[in-house]
Amino acid sequence: MKRVRITASATSALPRSLLIAICVIYVLAGLFGRDPWKNEDAAGFGVMWTMAHGQFSDWLLPNIAGKPAFENGPLIFWLGALVIRLLDRWVNAPDAARIVTGLCFYATCTFVWYGTYLLGRRPEVQPFKYAFGGEPEPRDYGRTLADGALLILLACFGLAERGHETTAGVGQLTLVTMAAYGLVRSLDKPRQGAAWFGVAIGGLALASTPLVTLTLWIAGLAAAVLCRALPLRLIAVVSTPIAALIAASWPAAALQWAPGARQWLGEWGDVGVDSFSGPSFESLAYTAKNFALFAWPAWPLAAWSLYTWRGLRRAPHVAIPIALAVPVFVLVLLQAHQGNRLYMLLLPTLSIVAAFGLPTLKRGTVNAIDWFAVLSFTVLAGFVWVVWLAGLTGFPASTTRNLYRLVPGFKPEFSWITLISAILVTGAWVALVAWRVSRSPKVLWRSVVLSGGGTTLMWVLLMTLWLPVVNYGRTYRDVAAQIAAHLPPDYQCIRTARVGDAQLASFAYFGKMRFGTSDDDCDVLLRQDTQDYGAPLSVAPYEWRLLWEGRRAADRDERFRLYVLQERPWRKPSRR
Template sequence: MIDRHFPGPATRYPVPFRGLPLLLLLALFLLPGLVGHDPWKAEDATHLGIVWRLLQGDGGLVLQLGRDAWPDAMPLYYWTAALAAKAFAWLLPWFDGARLATALYAALTLGFLALASRELHGRDESASAPLLLAGCIGLLVHSHEAQPAIAFLAAQAATLAGLTLLRRHPWSGALVFGGGALTAFLAAGLAALPGLLLPLVLLPWLAPRKTLVAPLLLLSLALAATGPLLWSVLLTPAQAGVWWNGELAQLRSLEAGWRNALVLLNMLPWYAWPALPLALWTLWARRREWLTATPAPALLLPLAAFLASFLTVVSTVDAKSVAALPLLPPLALLGAGGIKTLRRGATNLFDWFGMMTFTVAAALIWLGWSAMVFGLPPKIARNFVKLAPGFEGSFALFPVLFALALSAAWFWLIFSSPRSPYRGLTHWTAGVTLLWGLVAALWFPWVDYGKSYRPVVAGLTQALPTKHGCVAVRGELSPALKASLDIFGDLRPLPLASSEGKRCDWMLALVPVKSSGTAGTGWERVWEGARPGDKTERLRLYQRRAG
């Protein structure tokens, strides 16, 4: 009979990355792309705008974006980012330094997940869960922008590690869990806690002795409750009322919850790849445990954590990419336990798919770089110009050398890795690292050109006189644009409907590209601008007519 499986769990395999090589791979995954570009439209600029206000001395407990209080944002990530910006001010622009907070929390996430994987699956699998998480498609962009959700992931991974430690080190495990829950509150608020606390129902299966269940539960809950209690005390009554209303406003109706669930279920197959199929395989391969005995913690804990996170996400926030991040660590932890039991054919297929996908993708990235810098091939070069009118690529030696080194390392890896069930996973995560590193080195000047509001704000400030007085805004600006006006132009427009705004002689309006409407009587358009290639919105500046 043909052996379609690798030998059983007792067999030891060479894990391609462990120790320093593993740290190097994860560092190459985390660091490229965090620095060297402006705050970008959407999440990145918004969160950096809040950090900018902190650096200017505004905010603290209740954060601020432009002139507006931002009570829904919890402060942990922003405090860390502001400290990082100051610490690296001698080396980096403040926004690049601030983004290093994302690298810190992402590294903590991977480290705590490695600890949890070692406790659940054994020493060989300690690297599997962080490699699996780093390879998830949904994590890639968010782990390379200013993103408070990554701080929550670090706290979530700490709670998982704490729960896995309970059997061998019960009191240390409870302290780690409680500290993680406290950190999660400071990172994401009260609404995020149920997804972390619900797995505590497994304490009778995780605690080494039944007599420890109650005291461990009390210690864990006491530490978790410290954050909300202290927060309520530190805020003024008015601030606390606004904060509680914001927390309650996150709750979704049953109908909205169903819609969120459907959106997430449709998104997960690509978003959680390759953790999701490996997690499903783990459940299938160990299906007999559900029928014949109490399932092992290696199954119960990640599955319970995933279900708790899923229920929390669908009931408290709108389903979008960043909201689904808490689903990834439990899936990675569950999937890590099934790698050694994969059929040999499935392992080889996964390995082949990863090698081919990322080799072809790397070649296309190099081709795109050639089109941007040298104009070859001409057709592709014209497409880049069409997407970012006015962009002129230039040759930069260090990024090219870095990209060449990454490409050479990729080919060395795929030809030298030992045969192992871990080979496909290692190649996949290394391929994701290669892909992101090449994009960061070769394409980021083009991406930055199209996603930064810097040239728009520069044009706006040139159109304003030096002593222009206050500027009002009609309607709503996006948070990213509001942040960019503050960061690049020191502009914090007043609402036109406010008493102060009505006295302003200058007014901004964000309008659709094809809009030809006017601002009404009494206003004259003096300037308009948009990001290169932006086909959706334009920013217009109006001046009040004299008399």
């Protein structure tokens, strides 16, 4: 490709205070002051809470109130459980666990920024040098591209909710980004970069599954083969022992001190492989329908960047992120069940590639992206305000009816803090749009600042104005209270049937219930049904008696039934 032609004025720095403010507000909004939400958010919290209040074996073999959790390794759960225990006297458990979520997200942002900055300073990506000067300095150019990459990451639609959940996925996002940073760092500091890459792969082995870890390790070595600037031999020699040592530490400890560790680790490996045993029609259809929106606007900008840099696809700024992104996308396509859990791991590398396409965007394309952001986010923000007002005032009546149809029983409450926060973020959006329209700046990051600001606007409005209704619709607090109120005071333990991980975690936390395993002789049974299966089978001289049945007000599919085991009443035989 031809050299990019831009002037130094196009790399005017985005004010540090503005960039930091966007990141801080984006992460803090919706992080605290809410319950664990259905589904994976509550399940991840359940593992952390079980560890924090359990025995040493619970730390080595992740579980939710005794039910094994094979989907991921324990690293992120360890961090969450540790914070829960440290802050137990001052912060409630869900908020304490989400401190780890916020720190992981900030670390991800840091690795994306610095990785892009290092790539943006390299000679092969520098703009055309004019005869009389005027081109940007490498440091300024790299910093502008790094700002763009971070704004693109924050602008991705799917990251807002996923990035605020109490799951291992947020930690995996950080570790994948750390691996990319390590490869980039090895370009100028080979040993340091290889060590970063090894720590990231080792951490990923403790936070995910063996297959995902092996895939990313091979992808890193493939990047070093594709990009000759990377020190392949040094990366392999330095990173592999570090990664292997970290990865082996937890299984070795579990085998030494946790009963049943061999079976648990075998299930963990099998589940990690079975999850990618081959696509189904439903999983492929789900990906085709949802991935484009989840990764917007990173994927179209990344595609444009690949096109414009097609002559330098083995250069580090293209080869490294793409080599890490392609295997993850293959895993996405091989998922046996539909879900967007892995989509998040693609966003950092796509954002880095996308940033290098910003200098080559035409003015018409930039204007189209900006106006799309202005129109879409302004309309959506207006809709959020209208629904909030309808919930409080009852006007417009049709919106109010639709709201209470979705969340029957919800009672809105007015909060000055909520209102002021929403007004401030809306005012900031109006000021940002006015600045972009009136000034028409020529800086590179102008094409994504509105998208990043708009996504932040929407997330903050949802987590202020709509937080009560969203929390009401996605928590199991009320159901847990109802179940706990109907439990016999002297019950031994609760056996479950078809109860999901999120429900089990919520009931254990909110209701302080004692759950048993399949080997325990429990005298209480809790079932989750989507249809009426009839009463459970009884074994003479005992029978199951229904104590309670109900569901969340906002969920019409789930229904819970609580039974207690009792002796059948003795009946005097009748005379004939």
